[in-house]
Amino acid sequence: MLIVQKYGGSSLATAEKILYVANKIKENYLKGNDMVVVLSAQGDMTDILLEKAKEISKNPSKRELDVLLSTGEVQSAALMAMALEDRGFSAVSLNALQAGIFSTSEHGLAKIVSINPTRIKNELKAKKIVIITGFQGIDEHGNITTLGRGASDTTAIALASALVADLCEIYTDVEGIYTADPKQVENAIKHKELCYNETLELAQMGASVLHSRSVELAQKFGIDFFVKSSTIESEPTLIKACNLEEKIISGIASEKKICKLSITNISGEKMLLILQLLAMHKISVDMASCVANNLSFVVHKSDLSKTLEIINAYFSEEILVEKNLVKISLVGTGVAYDTEILALFYETLLKEGVEISLLSLSTIKISVLVKKDDTKRAIKALHKNLVEGV
Amino acid sequence: MLIVQKYGGSSLATAEKILYVANKIKENYLKGNDMVVVLSAQGDMTDILLEKAKEISKNPSKRELDVLLSTGEVQSAALMAMALEDRGFSAVSLNALQAGIFSTSEHGLAKIVSINPTRIKNELKAKKIVIITGFQGIDEHGNITTLGRGASDTTAIALASALVADLCEIYTDVEGIYTADPKQVENAIKHKELCYNETLELAQMGASVLHSRSVELAQKFGIDFFVKSSTIESEPTLIKACNLEEKIISGIASEKKICKLSITNISGEKMLLILQLLAMHKISVDMASCVANNLSFVVHKSDLSKTLEIINAYFSEEILVEKNLVKISLVGTGVAYDTEILALFYETLLKEGVEISLLSLSTIKISVLVKKDDTKRAIKALHKNLVEGV
Numbered sequence: 001m002l003i004v005q006k007y008g009g010s011s012l013a014t015a016e017k018i019l020y021v022a023n024k025i026k027e028n029y030l031k032g033n034d035m036v037v038v039l040s041a042q043g044d045m046t047d048i049l050l051e052k053a054k055e056i057s058k059n060p061s062k063r064e065l066d067v068l069l070s071t072g073e074v075q076s077a078a079l080m081a082m083a084l085e086d087r088g089f090s091a092v093s094l095n096a097l098q099a100g101i102f103s104t105s106e107h108g109l110a111k112i113v114s115i116n117p118t119r120i121k122n123e124l125k126a127k128k129i130v131i132i133t134g135f136q137g138i139d140e141h142g143n144i145t146t147l148g149r150g151a152s153d154t155t156a157i158a159l160a161s162a163l164v165a166d167l168c169e170i171y172t173d174v175e176g177i178y179t180a181d182p183k184q185v186e187n188a189i190k191h192k193e194l195c196y197n198e199t200l201e202l203a204q205m206g207a208s209v210l211h212s213r214s215v216e217l218a219q220k221f222g223i224d225f226f227v228k229s230s231t232i233e234s235e236p237t238l239i240k241a242c243n244l245e246e247k248i249i250s251g252i253a254s255e256k257k258i259c260k261l262s263i264t265n266i267s268g269e270k271m272l273l274i275l276q277l278l279a280m281h282k283i284s285v286d287m288a289s290c291v292a293n294n295l296s297f298v299v300h301k302s303d304l305s306k307t308l309e310i311i312n313a314y315f316s317e318e319i320l321v322e323k324n325l326v327k328i329s330l331v332g333t334g335v336a337y338d339t340e341i342l343a344l345f346y347e348t349l350l351k352e353g354v355e356i357s358l359l360s361l362s363t364i365k366i367s368v369l370v371k372k373d374d375t376k377r378a379i380k381a382l383h384k385n386l387v388e389g390v
Numbered sequence: 391m392l393i394v395q396k397y398g399g400s401s402l403a404t405a406e407k408i409l410y411v412a413n414k415i416k417e418n419y420l421k422g423n424d425m426v427v428v429l430s431a432q433g434d435m436t437d438i439l440l441e442k443a444k445e446i447s448k449n450p451s452k453r454e455l456d457v458l459l460s461t462g463e464v465q466s467a468a469l470m471a472m473a474l475e476d477r478g479f480s481a482v483s484l485n486a487l488q489a490g491i492f493s494t495s496e497h498g499l500a501k502i503v504s505i506n507p508t509r510i511k512n513e514l515k516a517k518k519i520v521i522i523t524g525f526q527g528i529d530e531h532g533n534i535t536t537l538g539r540g541a542s543d544t545t546a547i548a549l550a551s552a553l554v555a556d557l558c559e560i561y562t563d564v565e566g567i568y569t570a571d572p573k574q575v576e577n578a579i580k581h582k583e584l585c586y587n588e589t590l591e592l593a594q595m596g597a598s599v600l601h602s603r604s605v606e607l608a609q610k611f612g613i614d615f616f617v618k619s620s621t622i623e624s625e626p627t628l629i630k631a632c633n634l635e636e637k638i639i640s641g642i643a644s645e646k647k648i649c650k651l652s653i654t655n656i657s658g659e660k661m662l663l664i665l666q667l668l669a670m671h672k673i674s675v676d677m678a679s680c681v682a683n684n685l686s687f688v689v690h691k692s693d694l695s696k697t698l699e700i701i702n703a704y705f706s707e708e709i710l711v712e713k714n715l716v717k718i719s720l721v722g723t724g725v726a727y728d729t730e731i732l733a734l735f736y737e738t739l740l741k742e743g744v745e746i747s748l749l750s751l752s753t754i755k756i757s758v759l760v761k762k763d764d765t766k767r768a769i770k771a772l773h774k775n776l777v778e779g780v
Contacts, residue, residue, distance in 0.1 A: 015445035049465070055405035056469050057476035064475065067468035067483050071461035075439070078457035079446050085454065086447035093457050097487065098532055119532075142488055142509075 001166040002124070003028055006038040006134065006156035010173045011230035012076050013043030021171075021230065022083035025129060029089060034124045036163060038134040038156040039080055041072025046149070062107035066136070066146045070096075073133035073152070081131045091129040094119065096136040096144065101155065103137025103145045110137050110145035112154065112217075115162035132159065153214035161221040168223055171230035172209055176237035177202055179251030179387045184379055187388055191250065192235065195242025197364050198250035201331040215239065242333060249332035249341070252383050253365075257301035258327050260357060260369060261308075262320040264294050270315065271295045277310055286327070287360040287367060296358060298327070298369060325357060326375045329367040330386060336361035341386065348385045354378045391556040392514070393418055396428040396524065396546035400563045401620035402466050403433030411561075411620065412473035415519060419479060424514045426553060428524040428546040429470055431462025436539070452497035456526070456536045460486075463523035463542070471521045481519040484509065486526040486534065491545065493527025493535045500527050500535035502544065502607075505552035522549065543604035551611040558613055561620035562599055566627035567592055569641030569777045574769055577778055581640070582625065585632025587754050588640035591721040605629065632723065639722035639731070642773050643755075647691035648717050650747060650759060651698075652710040654684045660705065661685045667700050677717070677750040677757060686748060688717070688759060715747060716765045719757040720776060726751035731776065738775045744768045 005028075007021050029035045041049075049068050053060040060068075077093035084091035096103075100116030123130045134152025137145045147154055153170055160168035177199060178188040194202070196219035200212055209227060218225055218239060228236035263274075271290050275297070278285050283306060288297035299307050301323065311319060335341050345366050349356060354377065357369040370378055395418075397411050419425045431439075439458050443450040450458075467483035474481035486493075490506030513520045524542025527535045537544055543560055550558035567589060568578040584592070586609035590602055599617060608615055608629060618626035653664075661680050665687070668675050673696060678687035689697050691713065701709060725731050735756050739746060744767065747759040760768050 015442070018446060052405070052465070052469065053472060056408060056472045059476070060472045061475040061481075064468040064472040064481075064483055067485075068465055068472075071464050074461050074464075075442070075458055078454040078461075079442065082443060082446045082450045082454040082458075085451040086449070091451075091454075093454055095457075095534075144485075 001032075002034040002036070002163060003167045003169065004036045004038065004156055004160040004163065004165040005169045005171060006152055007040065007171045007230055008152065008173065009040040009043050009045065009076075011171055012039060012080070015079075018042075018076070018079050018083050022080060022087065024230070025080075025084065026087060026089055029129055035129045036120060036124070036132065036159060036165070037080070037129065038132050038152055038159060039073060039076045040134050040152040041069075042076045042079075045072040045075070063143060066107045067144050069146050070133070070136045070144045073135050077131045077133045081129075084129050084131075089129055090127060091131060092123050093131045093133070094123070095133050097138045097142070099132045099159075101137045101158070103139055103147065105139040105141070105143065105145065107145055109148045110139065111213075112137055112147065112158045115158055117159070117162050120159075120163065148211070148213070150211035151213065153211035154217055157214045157217045157221075157223050157225065160223050160225065161217070168225035169236070170210065170214075170225055170227050172227060173230065174209055174227075175229040175232055175234045176227050177209060177239075177251075179249075180379060180383045181254070184254075184376055185252070185383045187383065188251075189387070190235070191237045193238045193240060194250060195333065196239065197242070198331050198333065199239050201329060201365050202251050202253050249330065249335060249387055251331055251387060252379050253329045253331055254375060254379060255300075255327045255329075256372070258298050258325045258369060259301055259304045260296060260298050260322040260325055262294065262296045262322075263315075263317050264320075266293055266295055266317055270317075274311060274315070277314065278307065281306065281310055283307055283310075287358050287369065289358055289360075298325070298358065322357070324372045325369050326372055327367055327369055328375065328378055328382065329365040330382060331365045333364055336363065336366050342366060344385060345382065348381050349378055352377055352381045391422075392424040392426070392553060393557045393559065394426045394428065394546055394550040394553065394555040395559045395561060396542055397430065397561045397620055398542065398563065399430040399433050399435065399466075401561060402429060402470070405469075408432075408466070408469050408473050412470060412477065414620075415470075415474065416477060416479055419519055425519045426510060426514070426522065426549060426555070427470070427519065428522045428542055428549060429463060429466045430524050430542040431459075432466045432469075435462040435465070453533060456497045457534050459536050460523070460526045460534045463525050467521045467523045471519075474519055474521075479519055480517060481521060482513050483521045483523070484513070485523050487528045487532070489522045489549075491527045491548070493529055493537065495529040495531070495533065495535065497535055499538045500529065501603075502527055502537065502548045505548055507549070507552050510549075510553065538601070538603070540601035541603065543601040544607055547604045547607045547611075547613050547615065550613050550615065551607070558615035559626070560600065560604075560615055560617050562617060563620065564599055564617075565619040565622055565624045566617050567599055567629075569639075570769060570773045571644070574644075574766055575642070575773045577773065578641075579777065580625070581627045583628045583630060584640060585723065586629060587632070588721050588723065589629050591719060591755055592641050592643050639720065639725060639777055641721055641777060642769050643719045643721055644765060644769060645690075645717045645719075646762070648688050648715045648759060649691055649694045650686060650688050650712040650715055652684065652686045652712075653707050654710075656683055656685055656707055660707075664701060664705070667704065668697060671696065671700055673697055673700075677748050677759065679748055679750075688715070688748065712747070714762045715759050716762055717757055717759055718765065718768055718772065719755045720772060721755045723754055726753065726756050732756060734775060735772065738771050739768055742767055742771045
C-alpha cells in the first residue's frame with residue numbers, strides 16, 4: 001500500500017518529537033507499505049525566520065522571503081531522514097525541486113501547477129522512505145516558492161493525487177474534526193466522516209486544523225483523507241466526497257476578529273464600486289448586506305486598515321466601524337434551505353438574548369455576526385439545540 | 391569590472407552586520423561593477439545545525455547532514471539579497487543548483503567538478519547583484535553536497551575562475567596574512583603579496599584564515615586574490631603565483647594539539663604497513679622519523695583515538711604517546727635547502743633552550759615539534775632572528 005502522511009510543525013518541535021514520529025513512520029513501513037511523508041517546519045521555526053527577515057527589512061523581498069522560509073522544511077525533512085537512517089531504515093529527504101513539485105511564481109502564495117513524481121517513485125522502488133518538504137514549490141524559472149501558511153496539507157493532498165496513493169493521512173495536534181471547538185463546547189462530537197464542503201467551513205474552527213486549499217484540492221481530485229492526532233491513538237475523521245442528498249449538520253464554526261463596516265446614504269453604483277475595488281485588492285468580503293441606501297459588510301481585522309485606505313481614497317462618505325465581532329456559522333449540507341433549521345437557529349439566539357448584527361445564508365451554512373462577549377453562550381446554545389439535539 | 395567577493399560567517403552574524411556588508415557591496419556596485427558575492431552561514435549557525443543533528447543521531451547520515459547544513463548559507467544569502475533589495479538595489483540569491491555549481495558525491499567533503507554560470511551571467515546582464523550560497527554543490531543525481539568546513543573560500547575562487555572575474559576578494563575577520571600570528575608575535579608583519587604555496591602553509595596560522603583547497607584551486611587556475619578585513623579599512627594581502635627563483639621567508643606558522651606516537655623495536659616492514667594503514671584510513675601523518683628500528687610520527691589530537699585503534703588492531707607493540715605538542719614551521723620558498731637558514735633556525739631554538747622533539751624538512755618549510763610551554767618563546771625568537779632580521 002502506498003501511504004502519504006503529513007506531520008505538522010508542533011509534531012516536530014523537538015528532537016524527541018521527531019524521533020517519536022520516526023517510530024510511527026517506521027511501524028507503517030515495517031508493515032510493507034511504501035511511505036511518502038510530507039513535513040512542515042519545526043515548531044515556531046517559520047515565525048523565527050520571519051522575525052529574522054523583519055530585522056533586515058520591514059517589507060522583505062517576497063522572492064527572498066520564500067528562499068528563507070523554505071529552509072525550515074528542508075531542516076525538518078533532513079532531521080527526519082537522519083532519524084530513520086539512524087534506526088537502520090533507508091530514507092531520503094527531497095526538497096520541492098527534487099520531488100518535482102512545480103508551482104506558479106506568486107511568491108508567498110504560489111499554487112501547485114504539476115507534480116513530476118519520477119524521483120519519488122524511483123526512491124520508493126529502491127525501498128526508501130521518502131521525506132518531502134511541505135509548503136514549497138519550484139517555479140518555471142527554477143526559483144523557490146512557498147504555497148502559503150499551513151500549505152503542507154496541500155502538498156500532501158497533491159502528492160497523494162499524483163502518486164495515486166492508497167491512503168492519505170494528515171496528522172495534526174487535534175484528534176479529528178469536531179462539531180464545534182472542543183475548547184469552547186465540552187459536548188463537541190468528533191466526526192467519523194465529513195464531506196469536503198463542510199470540512200472547508202469547519203476547518204477554520206479553533207486551531208485551524210486544515211489548510212483550506214488542501215480540502216479544495218482533495219475535492220477536485222477526489223482524494224479521501226484522514227485527519228488524525230499525531231500523539232493520541234484515537235479514531236480519525238475521514239474527509240470524503242459527500243452524498244448531496246443527505247441532510248446533515250456538520251457543526252458550529254466561529255471566526256474571531258471580524259470588523260463590520262457600515263456606510264449610510266450611498267448610491268447603488270457606489271456600493272457596487274466599493275465591492276469591486278475590494279475584490280480587486282483581494283480583500284475577502286465574507287458577509288454583506290445592502291438595504292436601501294445602506295451598505296454593511298465585514299472584513300477580517302488584518303484587512304481593516306487596507307480596506308479603509310482603499311475606500312477613503314475614492315469616497316468621502318463616513319464609514320462606521322464595529323471591531324471585535326465574531327462570525328458564528330452553522331455548517332451542514334442544505335441547512336440554509338431548511339426553514340425549520342433556520343427558524344430553530346434564530347429562535348435559539350433570540351432566547352439567549354444574543355444580538356445578531358448581520359445574518360447571511362449560503363448553500364452549506366447559516367452565518368451570524370455577534371458581539372465577542374456573546375460568542376461562547378451562542379455557540380453552546382446552538383450546539384445543544386441544533387447539533388446534539390438532532 | 392566583474393568582482394567576486396566572499397564574506398565569512400563572523401561578518402554576517404547579526405542583522406546589523408549583514409546590513410553593514412550590504413553597504414559595502416552596494417558601494418562596489420554603484421561604481422559600475424558587476425557583483426557576485428559568496429556567503430557563509432551566519433555566525434555559529436553551522437555549529438547549531440550540527441548540534442541539532444547530534445540530538446537526532448550520534449552518527450548522522452552524511453547525505454542528510456549536508457541537506458541540513460546547506461540551509462545555513464541559503465538563509466544568509468536570502469537575508470543579504472533582502473537587505474540589498476530593501477535599499478533599492480536589485481539582487482537575487484542563488485543556491486548551488488541555481489548557480490550551477492556541480493560537485494562530486496562525497497557528502498561532507500565534495501569537490502567542485504564544474505560550474506555552469508549561465509544563470510549567474512543572465513542575472514548580471516539584468517544588472518542584479520548576485521548572492522551565492524558558499525560551501526555547497528549539487529552532485530550528478532541532484533543531491534545537495536557540502537565541500538567541507540570553510541569551503542566558501544573555495545566556492546569564491548571557483549566562481550572567479552568560471553566567470554573570468556577581474557577581481558576576487560576574500561573578506562575575513564583578520565586584516566590579511568601575517569608573518570606570524572599577531573596574537574603571539576607583536577612584531578608580526580602583514581604580507582602585501584604572498585605566493586600560493588607559502589599561503590597554504592601560513593593559512594593555517596592562528597585563526598585559519600583561508601580554506602586550503604581554495605588556495606590550491608587558485609594556484610591551479612592562476613586566480614590572484616586579495617585577503618581583506620571585512621570591518622577595517624587596511625591594505626590587504628594579494629595571493630598570487632610566485633617567482634620560484636626568489637628566496638623569501640614568508641613567516642612562522644604553528645599548529646597546536648599535535649600528538650607524537652613512538653614505537654621502538656619494530657621491523658621496517660611493519661613500519662611501512664603502519665603508515666600504509668593510516669593512509670588508507672585518511673589519517674594525515676605530517677611528520678615522521680624512522681631511525682634504526684624506531685618509528686616516530688605525529689597525528690592531530692582529533693585523529694589520535696582512531697590511530698591507536700587501527701594500530702592496536704594489527705600490532706601488539708607498545709605505543710608511546712606524547713600529547714599536547716606544537717608544530718612550529720618556518721615557511722618560505724627554498725628555506726629548507728638553504729643551510730644558512732637551517733643553521734640559524736636550529737641555533738635560535740638551541741639558545742632559547744627549546745627542546746626539539748622532531749624535525750622535518752620540505753620544499754618550502756622547516757618544521758619542528760616542541761612542548762606546548764615552549765611555543766610562544768620559540769616563535770618569538772624565530773620571528774626575531776629569521777623574519778625581522780632578514
